[in-house]
Amino acid sequence: MSRASARLGAPRLGANVMGLALLPSALFFALFFFLPIGLMAVMSFLTGNPVVMPNVVATTRHYERILDDPYYFEVMWTTVRIGLYTTVAALLLGYPLAHLMARVKSRSLHALLLMAVLMPMLTGIVVRTFAWMAILSDKGVANQILQALGFAPMQLMYNEFGIVLGLVHIYLPFMILTLTGVIGRIDERLEQAAQNLGASPLKAFCEVTLPLSVPGILAGSLLVFALAISAYVTPILMGGFQIMTLPILIYQQISANFNIGFAAALGMVLLVLSMVLVLAYNHILAAVSGQRDLA
Amino acid sequence: MSARIEIVGVSKSYDGAARAVDDIHMTIEPGEFFSLLGPSGCGKTTTLRMIAGFEMPSEGIIRVGGQDITRVPAHKRDMGMVFQNYALFPHRTVRENVAFGLRMRKMPRAAIAKKVDEALAMVALTGFEDRMPGQLSGGQQQRVALARAIVIEPRVLLCDEPLGALDKKLRQSMQFELKQLQKTLGVTLVFVTHDQEEALAMSDRIAVLSRGKVEQVGTPTEIYDRPATRFVADFIGETNLFRGELVGTDGAPALRVDGHLTLALPAADGLSGAISVGLRPEKVRLTPGGAGAQAQGTVESANFQGGHVLYRIALAGNRHVLAQSPNDGSGAPLAAGTPVSLGWTPADLVILKD
Ligand SMILES: Nc1ncnc2c1ncn2[C@@H]1O[C@H](COP(=O)(O)OP(=O)(O)O)[C@@H](O)[C@H]1O
Numbered sequence: 001m002s003r004a005s006a007r008l009g010a011p012r013l014g015a016n017v018m019g020l021a022l023l024p025s026a027l028f029f030a031l032f033f034f035l036p037i038g039l040m041a042v043m044s045f046l047t048g049n050p051v052v053m054p055n056v057v058a059t060t061r062h063y064e065r066i067l068d069d070p071y072y073f074e075v076m077w078t079t080v081r082i083g084l085y086t087t088v089a090a091l092l093l094g095y096p097l098a099h100l101m102a103r104v105k106s107r108s109l110h111a112l113l114l115m116a117v118l119m120p121m122l123t124g125i126v127v128r129t130f131a132w133m134a135i136l137s138d139k140g141v142a143n144q145i146l147q148a149l150g151f152a153p154m155q156l157m158y159n160e161f162g163i164v165l166g167l168v169h170i171y172l173p174f175m176i177l178t179l180t181g182v183i184g185r186i187d188e189r190l191e192q193a194a195q196n197l198g199a200s201p202l203k204a205f206c207e208v209t210l211p212l213s214v215p216g217i218l219a220g221s222l223l224v225f226a227l228a229i230s231a232y233v234t235p236i237l238m239g240g241f242q243i244m245t246l247p248i249l250i251y252q253q254i255s256a257n258f259n260i261g262f263a264a265a266l267g268m269v270l271l272v273l274s275m276v277l278v279l280a281y282n283h284i285l286a287a288v289s290g291q292r293d294l295a
Numbered sequence: 296m297s298a299r300i301e302i303v304g305v306s307k308s309y310d311g312a313a314r315a316v317d318d319i320h321m322t323i324e325p326g327e328f329f330s331l332l333g334p335s336g337c338g339k340t341t342t343l344r345m346i347a348g349f350e351m352p353s354e355g356i357i358r359v360g361g362q363d364i365t366r367v368p369a370h371k372r373d374m375g376m377v378f379q380n381y382a383l384f385p386h387r388t389v390r391e392n393v394a395f396g397l398r399m400r401k402m403p404r405a406a407i408a409k410k411v412d413e414a415l416a417m418v419a420l421t422g423f424e425d426r427m428p429g430q431l432s433g434g435q436q437q438r439v440a441l442a443r444a445i446v447i448e449p450r451v452l453l454c455d456e457p458l459g460a461l462d463k464k465l466r467q468s469m470q471f472e473l474k475q476l477q478k479t480l481g482v483t484l485v486f487v488t489h490d491q492e493e494a495l496a497m498s499d500r501i502a503v504l505s506r507g508k509v510e511q512v513g514t515p516t517e518i519y520d521r522p523a524t525r526f527v528a529d530f531i532g533e534t535n536l537f538r539g540e541l542v543g544t545d546g547a548p549a550l551r552v553d554g555h556l557t558l559a560l561p562a563a564d565g566l567s568g569a570i571s572v573g574l575r576p577e578k579v580r581l582t583p584g585g586a587g588a589q590a591q592g593t594v595e596s597a598n599f600q601g602g603h604v605l606y607r608i609a610l611a612g613n614r615h616v617l618a619q620s621p622n623d624g625s626g627a628p629l630a631a632g633t634p635v636s637l638g639w640t641p642a643d644l645v646i647l648k649d
């Protein structure tokens with residue numbers, strides 16, 4: 001090989017090394033992301049499982065079934081609604097705490113807050129959900145206290161409230177950590193500049209920090225929403241099968257009805273649903289904050 | 296509409312740590328260009344932030360226009376501030392940045408537009424209204440910050456090292472512009488800088504700070520020619536410091552620095568014990584050879600600086616003195632090793648507090 005071509009080869013080699021480094025993750029995504037979703041998409045258009053049934057044909061009947069029966073729309077809407085409630089609640093609860101964590105001067109107080117936020121994540125979802133059940137069930141701690149104080153017992157779980165509460169508890173740390181990162185990078189002096197120009201502390205926050213933290217609000221909300229609508233354990237345990245969501249429905253189709261094609265179609269619906277909402281949400285917030293689209 | 300600022304016995308310590316600002320007293324006159332000068336960490340920013348209302352003094356009172364504002368929140372103080380790194384709102388255009396303070400004052404839209412145009416014209420940024428701060432150079436950002444602060448016609452303008460991030464040329468022209476602007480507006484300006492040349496060039500008066508304390512307050516010439524303390528003499532410009540024992544009589548005091556050097560002092564009262572004096576290099580007259588002046592030495596090095604030459608002169612007893620001679624065009628500087636005699640008048644010696 002001549003020297004010239006060897007020199008020309010050098011940057012190509014660098015690019016190749018980068019390509020090699022990406023290979024594992026590319027493989028991972030291909031195997032565990034695109035392949036399953038592709039298979040799911042194919043399955044949703046087949047009459048059965050081609051692995052166990054020889055005479056499988058293409059069909060759109062799974063989708064027709066979803067479209068024909070208003071029940072499935074209701075389930076979809078319930079799923080989205082629970083996702084929205086969870087996201088809004090996590091945002092409202094998480095933002096002030098994230099703001100405090102990002103702004104607190106004392107290192108020890110910051111460490112303490114971080115521990116408090118992370119601690120629940122060290123316990124498994126099932127354990128935490130059972131703890132909520134012990135508190136919220138009809139004869140649980142909350143209702144016993146209510147009764148002891150002379151109030152009528154309340155239905156605190158086996159409904160959407162219970163599910164949302166459980167989901168918020170689980171996904172709040174994701175919201176807080178995402179927001180803290182973004183708010184922490186906003187220069188505090190911007191708010192002070194606003195105050196110096198006559199804005200009250202609240203006004204300064206609304207004019208400066210809030211719009212600048214939109215990327216964090218967006219990222220945190222998308223994360224929590226995506227996690228909430230695909231959650232499965234908490235809606236089952238806290239909802240006690242009284243509330244039907246898409247993941248529960250899909251599970252039932254697979255485990256009880258062995259209808260993999262229909263489950264795949266429902267899965268596709270969940271996927272498309274979340275993608276549409278993510279895009280819409282991104283669009284709206286970007287328009288509101290006057291910033292470029294972020295995703 | 297400009298106001299007097301009185302700082303009375305103000306101290307500040309951050310959560311129990313040593314005092315960042317320690318019992319400061321000063322009065323800043325209406326319409327004055329007043330600089331807080333000192334090395335990094337001496338408490339300049341802290342003092343300015345207390346005037347602006349972003350920090351609460353641990354002790355003391357701050358009055359503006361005769362009114363005690365120590366406990367008035369920042370947004371009700373009606374002061375303009377230019378932050379160290381400008382703190383422009385990155386998500387708003389130049390126009391929106393400048394209009395912000397007027398909008399907070401609920402001024403009608405048309406009036407805001409007019410005032411913003413005027414302010415931007417004043418800082419020569421007409422035509423940049425719709426840019427975002429990120430699309431501006433450092434100097435332009437600095438001027439937007441200035442326009443944003445002056446457009447509200449504040450009683451007091453506070454600037455924290457506003458020119459610190461600019462390159463030297465731009466800095467000098469901005470120094471001039473800022474000074475002009477301040478005179479035109481007649482606003483009281485408190486200017487923080489660690490750059491002594493900048494402070495000397497721009498200020499009506501300067502407060503020199505060190506470790507949270509005021510070392511001296513005075514006009515640039517007072518600060519330079521009559522430094523009150525060793526710190527001020529050393530910090531502002533070059534200076535030769537001598538320390539020794541007081542000898543001689545009341546009528547003709549002198550300072551015995553060591554066995555080789557005794558300096559005649561200007562007549563002064565109340566001198567006793569160990570004393571420090573300062574002597575500016577440009578007050579030292581050099582004569583080649585010669586005898587009979589205040590001291591003799593040899594040239595150790597000559598540093599040609601264009602307009603003048605800075606000599607380092609070795610004296611007996613392993614002592615050095617800096618001497619600065621104007622470049623009068625008479626040829627090359629004195630060569631190293633040249634014997635010289637050094638002359639000055641006793642009045643050039645400034646007696647310094649420690
Ligand atoms: N927010 C703060 N918390 C704790 N210490 C601070 C804070 N701000 C400043 N200090 C300390 O106070 C002293 C003075 O700081 P500052 O006023 O910023 O000095 P300068 O502006 O003159 O450089 C420094 O020792 C600095 O470390």
Ligand SMILES: [Mg+2]
Nearest residue numbers: 336339340341
């Ligand atoms: Mg500072």
